[in-house]
Amino acid sequence: MSGPLRLDASDPRFADAFTTLVEARRESDDDVSRDVTAILKRVRAEGDAALAALTLDFDKHDLDTTGWRVPREECQAALEGLSPELRSAIELAATRIRTFHLKQKPVDSDSTDDAGVRLGSRWSAVDAAGVYVPGGRAAYPSSVLMNAIPAKVAGVERLVMVTPTPRGETNPLVLAAAEIAGVDEVWRVGGAQAIAALAYGTDRIKPVDVVTGPGNAWVAEAKRQLYGVVGIDMVAGPSEIVVVADADNDPEWIAADLLSQAEHDPTSQSILFTDDTAFADKVADAVLRQINVLATGETAGTSWADNGAIILVADLMDALPLVDRLAPEHLELAVADPEPFFAKVRHAGSIFLGRYTPEAVGDYVAGPNHVLPTGRRARFSSGLSVLDFMKRTSFLQCTPAALRQIGPAAVALAGAEGLPAHALSVAIRLDH
Amino acid sequence: MSGPLRLDASDPRFADAFTTLVEARRESDDDVSRDVTAILKRVRAEGDAALAALTLDFDKHDLDTTGWRVPREECQAALEGLSPELRSAIELAATRIRTFHLKQKPVDSDSTDDAGVRLGSRWSAVDAAGVYVPGGRAAYPSSVLMNAIPAKVAGVERLVMVTPTPRGETNPLVLAAAEIAGVDEVWRVGGAQAIAALAYGTDRIKPVDVVTGPGNAWVAEAKRQLYGVVGIDMVAGPSEIVVVADADNDPEWIAADLLSQAEHDPTSQSILFTDDTAFADKVADAVLRQINVLATGETAGTSWADNGAIILVADLMDALPLVDRLAPEHLELAVADPEPFFAKVRHAGSIFLGRYTPEAVGDYVAGPNHVLPTGRRARFSSGLSVLDFMKRTSFLQCTPAALRQIGPAAVALAGAEGLPAHALSVAIRLDH
Numbered sequence: 001m002s003g004p005l006r007l008d009a010s011d012p013r014f015a016d017a018f019t020t021l022v023e024a025r026r027e028s029d030d031d032v033s034r035d036v037t038a039i040l041k042r043v044r045a046e047g048d049a050a051l052a053a054l055t056l057d058f059d060k061h062d063l064d065t066t067g068w069r070v071p072r073e074e075c076q077a078a079l080e081g082l083s084p085e086l087r088s089a090i091e092l093a094a095t096r097i098r099t100f101h102l103k104q105k106p107v108d109s110d111s112t113d114d115a116g117v118r119l120g121s122r123w124s125a126v127d128a129a130g131v132y133v134p135g136g137r138a139a140y141p142s143s144v145l146m147n148a149i150p151a152k153v154a155g156v157e158r159l160v161m162v163t164p165t166p167r168g169e170t171n172p173l174v175l176a177a178a179e180i181a182g183v184d185e186v187w188r189v190g191g192a193q194a195i196a197a198l199a200y201g202t203d204r205i206k207p208v209d210v211v212t213g214p215g216n217a218w219v220a221e222a223k224r225q226l227y228g229v230v231g232i233d234m235v236a237g238p239s240e241i242v243v244v245a246d247a248d249n250d251p252e253w254i255a256a257d258l259l260s261q262a263e264h265d266p267t268s269q270s271i272l273f274t275d276d277t278a279f280a281d282k283v284a285d286a287v288l289r290q291i292n293v294l295a296t297g298e299t300a301g302t303s304w305a306d307n308g309a310i311i312l313v314a315d316l317m318d319a320l321p322l323v324d325r326l327a328p329e330h331l332e333l334a335v336a337d338p339e340p341f342f343a344k345v346r347h348a349g350s351i352f353l354g355r356y357t358p359e360a361v362g363d364y365v366a367g368p369n370h371v372l373p374t375g376r377r378a379r380f381s382s383g384l385s386v387l388d389f390m391k392r393t394s395f396l397q398c399t400p401a402a403l404r405q406i407g408p409a410a411v412a413l414a415g416a417e418g419l420p421a422h423a424l425s426v427a428i429r430l431d432h
Numbered sequence: 433m434s435g436p437l438r439l440d441a442s443d444p445r446f447a448d449a450f451t452t453l454v455e456a457r458r459e460s461d462d463d464v465s466r467d468v469t470a471i472l473k474r475v476r477a478e479g480d481a482a483l484a485a486l487t488l489d490f491d492k493h494d495l496d497t498t499g500w501r502v503p504r505e506e507c508q509a510a511l512e513g514l515s516p517e518l519r520s521a522i523e524l525a526a527t528r529i530r531t532f533h534l535k536q537k538p539v540d541s542d543s544t545d546d547a548g549v550r551l552g553s554r555w556s557a558v559d560a561a562g563v564y565v566p567g568g569r570a571a572y573p574s575s576v577l578m579n580a581i582p583a584k585v586a587g588v589e590r591l592v593m594v595t596p597t598p599r600g601e602t603n604p605l606v607l608a609a610a611e612i613a614g615v616d617e618v619w620r621v622g623g624a625q626a627i628a629a630l631a632y633g634t635d636r637i638k639p640v641d642v643v644t645g646p647g648n649a650w651v652a653e654a655k656r657q658l659y660g661v662v663g664i665d666m667v668a669g670p671s672e673i674v675v676v677a678d679a680d681n682d683p684e685w686i687a688a689d690l691l692s693q694a695e696h697d698p699t700s701q702s703i704l705f706t707d708d709t710a711f712a713d714k715v716a717d718a719v720l721r722q723i724n725v726l727a728t729g730e731t732a733g734t735s736w737a738d739n740g741a742i743i744l745v746a747d748l749m750d751a752l753p754l755v756d757r758l759a760p761e762h763l764e765l766a767v768a769d770p771e772p773f774f775a776k777v778r779h780a781g782s783i784f785l786g787r788y789t790p791e792a793v794g795d796y797v798a799g800p801n802h803v804l805p806t807g808r809r810a811r812f813s814s815g816l817s818v819l820d821f822m823k824r825t826s827f828l829q830c831t832p833a834a835l836r837q838i839g840p841a842a843v844a845l846a847g848a849e850g851l852p853a854h855a856l857s858v859a860i861r862l863d864h
Contacts, residue, residue, distance in 0.1 A: 086848055089841035096838070100551065109535060118785070119532065119799055124778055126812045140849050173848055209812040227659060228667040231812035235660040256857035263853040294852050342827070346556055353550070353829035356861055360854035361830060364842040367551055368826035380558045380641040380663035382824035392814035394800035395774070397785035398793060406528070409521035410796040416518055416605055417572050420726050421691035422792035428685055429788055 003284060004270075004308030009318060021271075021309060022325050022376070036192045036221040043196035048204050054193040059135070061168040063188060068204055070170060070186040078175035087176075093365045094145055094180045100367030101153045104386040110395075116402035121394045125155035126231070128206070129389055130198035131183070132213030133174055135164035135190055141177035142363060146370050146384065147213045148181035154389035159183050160208055162198060164190020191215075192222035199226040210389055212371070233384050237375035238267035238307075241359055242328040242348075244319050245283075246335050247276035249355060255286035257332055260360045262303035263296035269307040271326065273319040280310045320344055327378040330359045349378045403429055435716060436702075436740030441750060453703075453741060454757050454808070468624045468653040475628035480636050486625040491567070493600040495620060500636055502602060502618040510607035519608075525797045526577050526612045532799030533585045536818040542827075548834035553826045557587035558663070560638070561821050562630035563615070564645030565606055567596035567622055573609035574795060578802050578816065579645045580613035586821035591615050592640055594630060596622020623647075624654035631658040642821055644803070665816050669807035670699035670739075673791055674760040674780075676751050676773065677715075679708035681766050681787060687718035689764055692792045694735035695728035701739040703758070705751040712742050752776055759810040762791045781810045835861055 007017050042050045052063045082090070110120035131147040133139065144161070151159050161178050163171075165188045178186055187205055189197060195215075201207030210231040211223060223232045241261040245254050258270035274280050287304060291297040313319050320341065323331060327347035335341070338353040345351065349372030352359050363370045371384035398406070407426045414422035439449050474482045484495045514522070542552035563579040565571065576593070583591050593610050595603075597620045610618055619637055621629060627647075633639030642663040643655060655664045673693040677686050690702035706712050719736060723729040745751050752773065755763060759779035767773070770785040777783070781804030784791050795802045803816035830838070839858045846854035 085844055089844040089848075092838065092841045093845065099545075103541060113531075113799075117798060121800070127778070142845055142849065224660065228656065228807075228809065231809075250860075253857070253860055256853055256860055259853035260851070260857045263851055290853070290856070294856075295850070296852055300853060338829075346559070347823075348825050351825060351827040353827060356832050356835045357828055357830045358857040358861060360846060360851075360857045361835065361839060361842045362826075362828050363854060364845045365838045366549060366828050366830075367545075368553070368828060372826075373823075375660075377660065377663075378823065378825070380823055383826055385824070387819075391779075391805075391810065391812055392817070393780050393783060393810070394794075394804075394815055395783040395785060396789055396794050396798045396800060397770075398789045398798075400788050403788045403793065406524065406797045407793060409524045410793050412517055412521040413525065413574055413796045414792060416521075417574065418727070419692070419695055419792075420728055421688055421695045421722070421732060422795060424722070424726075425685070425688035425692045425790040425792045428682075428688055429790060 004304050004310060006280075006310050008312040009322070010314060018311075018322060032217045032221050036218055036225060039192040040196045040222060040225060043193050043202070044200045047202035051189050051193055051197055051202060054191065055189055058191055059164050059166050061165065066165070066168040066188060068187060070175060070188060074170065075175040075179040075183075075186065078172040079179045081172060082176055089365070090141060090145070090177060090180055093142065094149060096365055096367040097145055097149045098153060101150045101369070101386050104150075105153065106387065106390065106392070115405045116399050117406065118397040119395065121392050123390050123392050125157070125390050126209035127156075128158035128160065128208040129156045130160045130162060130208040130211045132194060132211065132215050132219055133161055133163040134215050134219070135166050135171070139163070139171045139174050141173040142370065143214055144174055144177035144183070145181050148178065148183050150369065150384060150386045151389045152182045154386045156389050158185070158208070160185045160187065160198065160205070162187045162189050162194040164188070164194070192218045195219060195222035195226060199230045212384060212388065214371070231388070233371060233388055234373050234377055234381045236371075238269060239264045240269045240328045240374055241330040241332065242271045242273065242323055242326055243332040243334055244273045244316055244323065244341065245279070245332075246274065246316060247279040248336065249279070249334050251279065251282035251286045252290075253355070253358070254283050254334060255290050257334070257358050258283070258287055258304070258308065259290055259294065259300045260358065261330070262300040262308065263294065264299070266299055266302040266306065268303045270304060271309045271311065271328070273311050273313055273316065273322070275313055275316050277312060280312060284310060317341065323348070327376045329372045329374045329378065330362075332357070332359055347378045349373045349383055400429075436736050436742060438742050440744045441754070442746060450743075450754060464649045464653050468650055468657060471624040472628045472654060472657060475625050475634070476632045479634035483621050483625055483629055483634060486623065487621055490623055491596050491598050493597070498597070498600040498620060500619060502607060502620060506602065507607040507611040507618065510604040511611045513604060514608055521797070522573060522577070522609060522612055525574065526581060528797055528799040529577055529581045530585060533582045533801070533818050536582075537585065538819065538822065538824070547837045548831050549838065550829040551827065553824050555822050555824050557589070557822050558641035559588070560590040560592065560640040561588045561642045561644070562592045562594060562640040564626060564643065564647050564651055565593055565595040566647050566651070567598050567603070571595070571603045571606050573605040574802065575646055576606055576609035576615070577613050580610065580615050582801065582816060582818045583821045584614045586818045588821050590617070590640070592617045592619065592630065592637070594619045594621050594626040596620070596626070624650045627651060627654035627658060631662045644816060644820065646803070663820070665803060665820055666805050666809055666813045670701060671696045672701045672760045672806055673762040673764065674703045674705065674755055674758055675764040675766055676705045676748055676755065677711070677764075677766040678706065678748060679711040680768065681711070683711065683714035683718045684722075685787070685790070686715050686766060687722050689766070689790050690715070690719055690736070690740065691722055691726065691732045692790065693762070694732040694740065695726065696731070698731055698734040698738065700735045702736060703741045703743065703760070705743050705745055705748065705754070707745055707748050709744060712744060716742060749773065755780070759808040761804045761806045761810065762794075764789070764791055779810045781805045781815055832861075
């Protein structure tokens with residue numbers, strides 16, 4: 001097992017090496033784009049027939065036999081079948097996620113200003129939303145909760161889940177989470193074809209307005225291509241963590257934190273910043289030891305060797321501009337007093353403060369959303385929230401007097417822009 | 433001049449005809465997509481050299497001669513050169529837009545819950561934003577204000593404007609608006625190549641994090657393709673207005689309102705809902721009369737004939753579900769009491785209430801943003817706001833006691849999901 005990249009910020013070649021790390025793209029290739037375009041066209045043209053054929057191809061089952069929808073009873077039975085420990089864990093998670101997201105509900109405004117103009121804005125939920133839930137390795141009940149609960153908190157009336165069921169097999173944990181989260185429909189379709197069905201609609205599956213949820217490269221590309229036909233959450237890339245840690249941490253703890261991202265996928269990335277060479281070595285050793293005993297060791301080991309990095313800085317605060325350039329999905333500040341760093345860092349999806357806040361606690365039960373911007377997109381985008389399932393309508397009302405006060409400026413500007421009908425529509429009302 | 437589509441909701445064929453109207457796509461074709469892909473690749477590979485060559489091709493001037501940037505002094509001179517009437521109109525607009533958008537600034541949260549978990553979220557501005565301003569017919573100073581002011585209100589430190597200057601000619605109104613809005617850099621580049629420069633950066637133009645602003649089909653497609661490399665505002669299609677009007681309106685007023693969208697572009701769409709056939713006829717006549725005298729009559733006439741519609745309903749409230757299906761960019765409720773309709777309508781970008789609120793007053797001086805979702809996207813997206821230039825970072829802090837309280841549920845869920853390093857990173861801290 002080769003080790004990860006080791007960089008020292010005092011090295012004269014550091015700037016170039018760090019830029020290479022920042023700009024390394026771990027996203028999927030162009031072939032996917034062509035495949036997805038073809039699948040979207042096919043579903044749009046052939047509807048349910050395309051879904052049935054593609055499901056037979058990819059998931060090896062016949063939807064007319066296994067059933068297109070998972071009946072509500074099966075979700076309820078899955079919930080009843082959970083062990084008491086797991087059921088209370090999911091319920092705690094659901095409650096905490098709901099509580100956190102309730103605070104995100106936006107406030108409407110409606111007021112009249114000094115000119116007599118009434119103006120404001122009003123938020124409302126989209127009519128219908130779709131949540132994609134992967135099958136196979138990444139079939140996570142936590143992901144169901146994190147996508148479905150904000151939609152329901154927003155007030156979405158029709159919440160549709162799509163999920164592939166390879167060879168017809170459902171995942172009871174996912175179904176139980178759907179039941180707890182209040183999902184209204186569960187369809188046994190996955191891949192780019194499921195995203196197409198949600199966006200365009202088919203005879204069976206009515207279209208939705210917003211599609212969220214993680215997926216493989218085909219699913220992500222389908223969402224990207226359908227952006228504008230439907231709303232989507234940010235296009236997701238491989239998961240990432242940056243840990244800023246001093247030498248007073250237990251190296252085993254930090255190693256586990258780095259591996260909690262690395263175990264997701266070989267393309268995941270874990271980066272440690274520290275100010276102590278000996279501590280860096282201890283963490284590197286601990287990572288290798290843990291990889292050897294983890295059931296997910298092979299994936300984690302590949303991720304760590306290919307994409308991991310340990311970066312030595314003279315002072316932990318020196319990591320600040322470097323972290324901002326990485327704009328990581330997850331940032332752990334494993335120091336006694338994280339406040340000075342926290343106050344200054346600008347770009348990160350979510351920040352985990354102090355030695356007792358491993359990133360994984362945020363993945364499940366803390367409350368904030370675990371759907372977060374990856375691939376440096378925390379520079380400009382945010383984690384999933386209630387707002388992703390709502391839209392804002394602005395409004396305006398002039399009295400005759402208010403229009404007389406602000407209308408002439410509109411007439412002047414419309415004239416200057418060469419838009420006479422704009423000018424006329426205001427001017428014609430000014431004499432009344 | 434042929435008239436617009438006339439529909440009567442009581443006609444048995446109405447449902448099909450209305451569905452055709454709703455689903456008619458007035459968006460650009462697939463050739464544009466290939467052209468844009470090639471331009472983006474070229475700018476990414478060749479940087480400024482590609483910008484210079486494409487500008488010579490499309491805009492017919494040599495950037496090394498005319499200058500890449502418009503100097504600040506030229507913007508200041510443009511502002512000084514405005515007529516007093518126009519200057520005070522732009523300043524009134526800027527002030528009102530700033531006031532409205534200041535209210536959109538989001539509030540951070542930071543609290544500790546009963547379990548002892550500190551959690552919250554913090555909003556911050558993106559570092560840099562780019563605003564596209566079209567040249568030629570659609571070079572609108574109001575558009576500069578509507579895009580640039582929200583960015584500055586958000587706190588964006590570096591605000592870059594790109595705008596084509598055909599044959600080197602700048603538009604003084606646009607430059608004056610840039611000066612008033614606080615734009616930091618103005619570059620003489622346009623088209624898909626300008627969007628590529630903003631997203632990827634070149635030697636001269638540093639990259640930005642968010643790109644907004646209207647443009648032709650190439651610009652819109654470039655934004656769509658670069659979504660994810662940068663943040664963008666919603667992909668914009670042709671402008672639209674729906675007017676709901678009773679017979680007590682002056683037909684000339686309503687005609688002017690319909691034409692204020694139609695004059696933008698032949699692909700624009702204006703739709704009238706009314707409950708009175710005679711009134712519908714009067715509006716149709718007034719529209720044709722106004723088209724004959726408007727300087728923009730040719731464009732407006734084509735738009736009205738090709739995309740316009742007058743829809744008769746038995747009761748104006750019957751228009752409600754039809755308007756929601758159209759989810760128009762602009763909705764005017766030209767009735768004495770708009771409240772019952774306003775209370776129930778779900779999908780519209782912006783709503784103009786009552787007889788004295790022509791849509792054009794919102795285009796310029798009212799305060800709310802005129803960058804609004806088109807093409808039925810008001811079902812899931814919102815007008816441009818301060819939030820488009822900001823992002824939210826969530827954060828979390830556990831004490832040892834708080835982690836003992838919620839951590840075991842995270843361990844249980846991580847175990848159930850088959851992610852042992854996630855479980856370990858929490859479990860390893862529970863004994864301390």
